[in-house]
Amino acid sequence: MRAPVFLAFLGLALIAVSDRSSAGDWRKQYTTGNLFESCCGENDCRTLASLGFPKIIRRADRGYDVQVDGYWLSYDFPAVHASQDDNTWICYLESNAEPDPLCLFLPPGII
Numbered sequence: 504m505r506a507p508v509f510l511a512f513l514g515l516a517l518i519a520v521s522d523r524s525s526a527g528d529w530r531k532q533y534t535t536g537n538l539f540e541s542c543c544g545e546n547d548c549r550t551l552a553s554l555g556f557p558k559i560i561r562r563a564d565r566g567y568d569v570q571v572d573g574y575w576l577s578y579d580f581p582a583v584h585a586s587q588d589d590n591t592w593i594c595y596l597e598s599n600a601e602p603d604p605l606c607l608f609l610p611p612g613i614i
Contacts, residue, residue, distance in 0.1 A: 533606055535606055547594045547595060548594040550591065551592075565583075567609075571593065582604070582605065582607060584608050585614055
């Protein structure tokens with residue numbers, strides 16, 4: 504009787520882990536637009552779905568603004584990249600103050 508409950512829990516845990524970036528992540532090969540500044544660390548990226556589908560606005564300058572936890576994060580074009588897995592990934596540093604945007608990965612064809 505415990506096995507199905509454990510398997511269901513394990514499945515949920517695997518879904519939660521897949522919504523975060525990992526150590527061998529393809530996103531680390533990109534930069535924020537600043538030389539040598541990697542887009543993300545192990546826990547800096549989340550999928551659009553895991554954040555509850557926040558508002559994303561495309562600006563006239565081809566940059567994007569994303570609303571995360573009540574803050575508007577601005578992503579200028581050097582930090583906007585095509586996603587390699589067709590997901591939208593929003594990468595930012597969490598701090599005691601407002602979040603600091605790193606990179607935005609959009610599905611191919613949207614950029």
